Amino acid sequence: MVQKAEKIWFDGELVNWDDAQVHVLTHTLHYGAGVFEGIRSYVCVDGKSAVFRLKAHVVRLFDSAKIIGIKIPFTIEEITDAIIETLKVNGLKEGYIRPLVFIGDGVMGVHPGSNPIRVAIATWPWGAYLGDDALEKGIRVKTSSFSRHHVNVMMTKAKTCGNYVNSILAKVEAVTDGYDEALMLDTQGYVSEATGENIFIVKDSIIKTTPLTSVLPGITRASLMQVARDLGYEVVEQLFTRDELYIADEAFFCGTAAEVTPIREVDNRVIGEGKCGEVAKLLQKEYFNVVKGGNEKYADWLNYYEI
Ligand code: PMP
Structure with missing residues (x-):
């Protein structure tokens, strides 16, 4: 089970974890056209926390969106700042960061029309992915x-x-x-x-x-x-x-x-x-x-x- 944090960054605002909800007619939920990232932060040798290769991950998020024809309604700098803000507000010194860009609800055909492009950033603690051993x-x-x-x-x-x-x-x-x-x-x-x-x-x-x-x-x-x-x-x-x-x-x-x-x-x-x-x-x-x-x-x- 994912360990709940306090907040999720959602479309430019920090909302309570349980309030980060979407409608069942969310376009991406039906057809899969969304993009995401997986990023980690670590507690460093000096006791400070750092995100590893944050810029490269955010750039890849924008590249992924470009490839599938989605325009993210935020800048690279805004998403970068939002990731740091989410980590800080959740008090997460070390963990996993999941930015997700998806097409919201509106029309339901395969062509997403002008449905809104939505962005969420969640963070949670995550140990060894393939098991402790x-x-x-x-x-x-x-x-x-x-x-x-x-x-x-x-x-x-x-x-x-x-x-x-x-x-x-x-x-x-x-x-x-x-x-x-x-x-x-x-x-x-x-x-x-x-x-x-x-x-x-x-x-x-x-x-x-x-x-x-x-x-x-x-x-x-x-x-x-x-x-x-x-x-x-x-x-x-x-x-x-x-x-x-x-x-x-x-x-x-x-x-x-x-x-x-x-x-x-x-x-x-x-x-x-x-x-x-x-x-x-x-x-x-x-x-x-x-x-x-x-x-x-x-x-x-x-x-x-x-x-
Ligand atoms: N291949 C696939 C299919 C993946 O999902 C990932 C994880 N993002 C990787 C490779 C490794 O990519 P990265 O090192 O950027 O996490």
Whole structure:
């Protein structure tokens, strides 16, 4: 259950959590044309709180909206300020932030006409997304029977609400079959991403991730690529197959919610030594160090706020 906070920012105002309601004829509720973000804030090493890569997330929210043809009735600066304001009013020193842009009620055809564009920002505490053990021990993954979106079926660079029906199909299938997460292949059969995470593999110390074809351009992915390169690793963006994943030395998922989650098994095949690999361990450690303000080099990725 999501832990209630005091307020939700809704269309420019802070309203009580229980009052952030919509009509059942809300257009997005029927057809899925809305966009959202998932952002985290952390308590830093110095005890202050900071949002990780706030600007990149807000820019992606606006990019997603542009891709699906929605004009957000606020500026990037207004949404950025509203996120900080919501965290502060809720007294949340560390947690998850969910901005959502959706089409309100009015006409009910597929064409949304001039229905209002509405914006909500909710915040709540959220621990390890894939379970408490996942970050340390790694997870068991199954290749999904559902393919990831074809690039001309859904717009994969947009974090669109409706895109997640595909994720839900895959996630529920994987969990029902006793796995922690689903790996989805693209429509050509190459490894794409998970239901809410990008993927990396490591072979002979070279780090590989998928190119930005069928995947969401993850902000954690981009951050880890930079951190890994700064640590001296070679990082390549290249399509790879599921059998290349099977014989990788290491594999891990990454995302704002999932952070850096090692993969210990795929399709009942043990990956590497069946535990968090050395590279994943190092990147996970450095990722948590960076998000908590422990490395000056990445200071401009943090937006500090005071409770
Ligand atoms: N792919 C999908 C499908 C996702 O939902 C997410 C989570 N936003 C990611 C990748 C990772 O993106 P990010 O690192 O920006 O959270």
